[in-house]
Amino acid sequence: MAPIDEDGFSLTHLQKATSYIKGKIPSSPRILIICGSGLGILADSLQSPIVIPYGDIPNFPESTIKGHSGQLVFGTISGINVLCMKGRFHYYEGHSLKKITSPVRIAKLLGVELLIITNAAGGVNQKYKVGDIMLIKDHINFLGFAGTHPLRGLNDDDFGDRFFPVNRSYDKNIRKIAVEIGQSLGIGPNLHEGVYAMVGGPNYESPSEVRALRTLNVDAVGMSTIPEVLVAKHCGLKVFGFSLITNECVADYDSEKQPNHEEVLAAVNSRTQQLKDFVIKVIEKCNFNVSKNENISSDVKLSNKT
Numbered sequence: 001m002a003p004i005d006e007d008g009f010s011l012t013h014l015q016k017a018t019s020y021i022k023g024k025i026p027s028s029p030r031i032l033i034i035c036g037s038g039l040g041i042l043a044d045s046l047q048s049p050i051v052i053p054y055g056d057i058p059n060f061p062e063s064t065i066k067g068h069s070g071q072l073v074f075g076t077i078s079g080i081n082v083l084c085m086k087g088r089f090h091y092y093e094g095h096s097l098k099k100i101t102s103p104v105r106i107a108k109l110l111g112v113e114l115l116i117i118t119n120a121a122g123g124v125n126q127k128y129k130v131g132d133i134m135l136i137k138d139h140i141n142f143l144g145f146a147g148t149h150p151l152r153g154l155n156d157d158d159f160g161d162r163f164f165p166v167n168r169s170y171d172k173n174i175r176k177i178a179v180e181i182g183q184s185l186g187i188g189p190n191l192h193e194g195v196y197a198m199v200g201g202p203n204y205e206s207p208s209e210v211r212a213l214r215t216l217n218v219d220a221v222g223m224s225t226i227p228e229v230l231v232a233k234h235c236g237l238k239v240f241g242f243s244l245i246t247n248e249c250v251a252d253y254d255s256e257k258q259p260n261h262e263e264v265l266a267a268v269n270s271r272t273q274q275l276k277d278f279v280i281k282v283i284e285k286c287n288f289n290v291s292k293n294e295n296i297s298s299d300v301k302l303s304n305k306t
């Protein structure tokens with residue numbers, strides 16, 4: 001029995017987009033970077049960029065949120081082939097979780113081995129300040145508690161097993177490298193390792209929700225990221241993720257502060273160069289064997305499947 005393909009998540013459905021992208025790039029990407037709100041500036045670090053508008057890619061979703069430009073950019077960082085999503089998709093936009101995470105499966109089909117996922121997030125941990133970076137060490141998937149999951153439905157064995165672990169989802173070795181790089185860039189005091197929680201949005205959290213998150217040892221909260229990570233783990237990608245803390249979550253019932261997207265984007269803009277330097281150096285230190293930048297093959301198959 002074929003998996004339900006209502007949202008274009010099966011190998012057959014993704015082949016159109018994968019083949020289209022293969023026709024536009026010279027060789028296989030090794031890393032996929034998913035850029036959070038305002039973080040599309042990370043794509044500016046790519047050498048010899050090839051820009052593919054999302055609207056040109058068959059069956060690819062479109063970005064509808066300010067700070068998400070809707071372009072797939074292929075290029076290199078230190079000779080390593082990188083694919084960068086300038087713009088991601090969110091459940092609150094109305095996309096299904098399968099649609100939101102389909103680019104991760106397409107990246108797998110293109111030969112990607114590592115997902116670097118980023119987001120703008122609210123600081124729940126009171127020690128965190130606006131502009132800090134939080135390396136994600138684990139997550140709480142509130143949507144998943146209610147069974148809202150990109151892999152709900154028949155499992156597609158072409159990509160991964162029905163049941164799979166998500167402990168140690170966020171690569172410890174890369175986090176160690178990132179901590180060292182943060183220190184070398186002088187951002188050590190503003191670099192943390194913590195727990196990211198995803199809520200559905202599009203509203204920001206109530207004071208009571210922030211207080212509840214604190215009781216669960218959540219350090220930062222956002223409205224994205226975890227669905228993509230789950231699909232990446234399911235199909236065997238390594239994952240490294242970080243949040244830029246763009247606002248302090250409001251836990252005071254009488255506070256005049258009102259979180260808003262403009263302050264989120266402004267906080268990202270204030271860290272542009274530092275974030276680009278950070279990501280470039282993490283990739284440089286990941287020791288990808290550049291000689292393994294394979295030429296793109298025309299067929300669409302999974303490397304771990306004969």
Ligand SMILES: O=P(O)(O)O[C@H]1O[C@H](CO)[C@@H](O)[C@H]1O
Nearest residue numbers: 036037119120223224261264
């Ligand atoms: O998670 P990213 O895409 O960075 O975006 C974050 O910023 C927006 C809220 O300002 C929400 O979409 C939240 O998820």
